[in-house]
Amino acid sequence: xxxxxxxxRDLGAVARLAAEALAERLGRxxxxxxxxxxEHSLRLLYDADPRSFLVAQQGADIVGYAFAPHxxxxxxxxxxxxxxxxRFLWHWPTAWRRSGLSPLGVMPLIQGFGRPxxxxxxxxxxxxxxxxVVVRPxxxxxxxxxxLVRHALRAWRHRxxxxxxxPVPSEDAAGRQLLARAGFHVAGxxxxxxxxxxMLCDLQAV
Amino acid sequence: xxxxPWRWAAPRAAxxxxxxxxxxxxxxxxxxxxxxxxxxxxxDDEILGAGGLLHTAIQAGGAARVVLxxxxxxxxxxxxxxxxxxxxxxxxxxxxxxxxxxxxxLAALAVLGLSPADVVFCGYPDRGLAxxxxxxxxxSRPYRSRFTRVTRSPYENSRTRGAVFCGESVVRDLExxxxxxxxxxxxxxxxxxxxxxxxxxxxxxxxxxERLRLRGRLPVGGPVVLQYLVHQxxxxxxxxxxxxxxxVPPKPYARLPLEWLSLELPEEAVERKLQALLCxxxxxxxxxxxxxxxxxxxxxxxxxxxxxxxWVEDGGILVDGxxxxxxGVGGAVVDPRRQSITRRVGRSADIRAVAAxxxxxxxxxxxxxxxxxxxxxxxxxxxxxxGRQVRGEEVRQRLRIGLQVPDRVRVKGDGGxxxxxxxxxxxxxxxxxxxxxxxxxxxxxxxxxxxxxRFRGLVMDxxxxxxxxxxxxxxxx
Numbered sequence: 001x002x003x004x005x006x007x008x009r010d011l012g013a014v015a016r017l018a019a020e021a022l023a024e025r026l027g028r029x030x031x032x033x034x035x036x037x038x039e040h041s042l043r044l045l046y047d048a049d050p051r052s053f054l055v056a057q058q059g060a061d062i063v064g065y066a067f068a069p070h071x072x073x074x075x076x077x078x079x080x081x082x083x084x085x086x087r088f089l090w091h092w093p094t095a096w097r098r099s100g101l102s103p104l105g106v107m108p109l110i111q112g113f114g115r116p117x118x119x120x121x122x123x124x125x126x127x128x129x130x131x132x133v134v135v136r137p138x139x140x141x142x143x144x145x146x147x148l149v150r151h152a153l154r155a156w157r158h159r160x161x162x163x164x165x166x167p168v169p170s171e172d173a174a175g176r177q178l179l180a181r182a183g184f185h186v187a188g189x190x191x192x193x194x195x196x197x198x199m200l201c202d203l204q205a206v
Numbered sequence: 207x208x209x210x211p212w213r214w215a216a217p218r219a220a221x222x223x224x225x226x227x228x229x230x231x232x233x234x235x236x237x238x239x240x241x242x243x244x245x246x247x248x249x250d251d252e253i254l255g256a257g258g259l260l261h262t263a264i265q266a267g268g269a270a271r272v273v274l275x276x277x278x279x280x281x282x283x284x285x286x287x288x289x290x291x292x293x294x295x296x297x298x299x300x301x302x303x304x305x306x307x308x309x310x311x312l313a314a315l316a317v318l319g320l321s322p323a324d325v326v327f328c329g330y331p332d333r334g335l336a337x338x339x340x341x342x343x344x345x346s347r348p349y350r351s352r353f354t355r356v357t358r359s360p361y362e363n364s365r366t367r368g369a370v371f372c373g374e375s376v377v378r379d380l381e382x383x384x385x386x387x388x389x390x391x392x393x394x395x396x397x398x399x400x401x402x403x404x405x406x407x408x409x410x411x412x413x414x415x416e417r418l419r420l421r422g423r424l425p426v427g428g429p430v431v432l433q434y435l436v437h438q439x440x441x442x443x444x445x446x447x448x449x450x451x452x453x454v455p456p457k458p459y460a461r462l463p464l465e466w467l468s469l470e471l472p473e474e475a476v477e478r479k480l481q482a483l484l485c486x487x488x489x490x491x492x493x494x495x496x497x498x499x500x501x502x503x504x505x506x507x508x509x510x511x512x513x514x515x516x517w518v519e520d521g522g523i524l525v526d527g528x529x530x531x532x533x534g535v536g537g538a539v540v541d542p543r544r545q546s547i548t549r550r551v552g553r554s555a556d557i558r559a560v561a562a563x564x565x566x567x568x569x570x571x572x573x574x575x576x577x578x579x580x581x582x583x584x585x586x587x588x589x590x591x592x593g594r595q596v597r598g599e600e601v602r603q604r605l606r607i608g609l610q611v612p613d614r615v616r617v618k619g620d621g622g623x624x625x626x627x628x629x630x631x632x633x634x635x636x637x638x639x640x641x642x643x644x645x646x647x648x649x650x651x652x653x654x655x656x657x658x659x660r661f662r663g664l665v666m667d668x669x670x671x672x673x674x675x676x677x678x679x680x681x682x683x
Contacts, residue, residue, distance in 0.1 A: 001567065001568075002568055002643070003523070004525035004526065005524065005526040054524065056521075057630060059628055060628055143521075147521040154524070154530070154531060
């Protein structure tokens, strides 16, 4: 198993993994969400922050990924300069309209088990709030997810992030256990949102 | 008026005193029962590097044998030009000249007290050893000498009659020589030597020793391997015949974790070395000052040690071209040379350091360049693994990886080029990081590692070959 930062060629495999994970976590396939749309969404996120995708590679295939974007990513610039906004508009009537999603909505949907993520107050450049870890079912139980989270934390710390605050749906026991193993602790329930807890990791202490 | 940069106008700092170069020189002692095997790439290198040692060893009652990998048949143009009117020499002339150099070698070694029976000529092509080490390994793809224009040894006194010019053949010759002679000390050229025949001669000998060790043909601990330096920039300085001066390693090597041994020569040995060197009339004609600058009151040897590979915890390295996850993993290879060619123009081709570590399944390499990695250059990594599989069968995996930024990876195994997804490469600014599954290398025990950069086939920079030791069960960091 080799852990690496994803490059553009890995995005296809990552999109496939993400689509499988979304269907698994929702219990059903999202109507109208074609694989191409998933890949468009990932390309936008990749262009905004190319170092946000970490992959675990076994042989030639990718068995897991972590999406850990820097809180200060160049989303707007990528959307405008790299043409993702135009592409979204172009595809909206035929593709995105039916699913009711936007390219930015896919990853939060995976993290929130089908529910949109609640806001955690004003965004800060020192606090990361998004971490999605997906491991293929046949590779689970071997510490791939934990290692991915650890690498994500180290990369964040290297890039100047001070702490990570994640809203986690309370039914996601596996996710909570994974985060706890990597050094997160439960900060308490999320005020104003039933069924969500907040997990916190202080990167200066790790 | 032309303005000079301020640095020029500023008074120059005093040059550091010679003592400030803190280089530990250990003393080499020659014992009675030792058996010394000297491997030299050309006729005359055995005298330059180890002439005094050979004399001292024989005086002390030891046995010595000298192996000459090539006959130096290519390095005679200047010497022969005076005698021949032709602009380009014929192969026959090169061959005749090689016999002349062999006679000079025998005469020179007789001065030191060796009999002709102790001298082995292998007859491989001059300036071809590096190509044989890198490209022409199998018997089916021999190297063709530029000078004698043949693919087999044309000399009737070469150790293997008509030896094929390929790497496997050299290694087999050396293995047989080592098994016959059973040396306690093997003296080879230094891997930091800039001459291709020299560093390749070193690699071939080490490779042969590794293979013998795997088959259990070497005594425990194996022979001590010492390395002598001949070609390295303008070294040795100052040039010329100075028999009372001290030979010290080149200055940039002070920063390197290399062990140097020094052998103090008695006056008689220095005199004998000079007399032996003077036997090489054909070389004295045009390199007199250079050759005589090796006649000093001591001889220098680098001590060979395989590099123990640091272990990291499983999956502890993220291949991202950043160095923060390499904290605590020491640099394996440092390149002290600063090539004139890469100083201004090709800074991206200048390798500063290479670090390596491993976890249970993968080998990780990190290359640090002087400047941002660009896709004009090919960053080549050669890994030759030596190991043994479960049933005692040995493995020899030769893997050559060509990297072109941003993400073109070519892997050349034993046959042909083939792309692969198994090797992960990431580049970021001036750093390149590679993850290689050990299964691709056949779970080796020792790996020969060479790194070079090329610009359209032209080698821009090269790091000395290293032997990485995979056996030591390191502590998990």
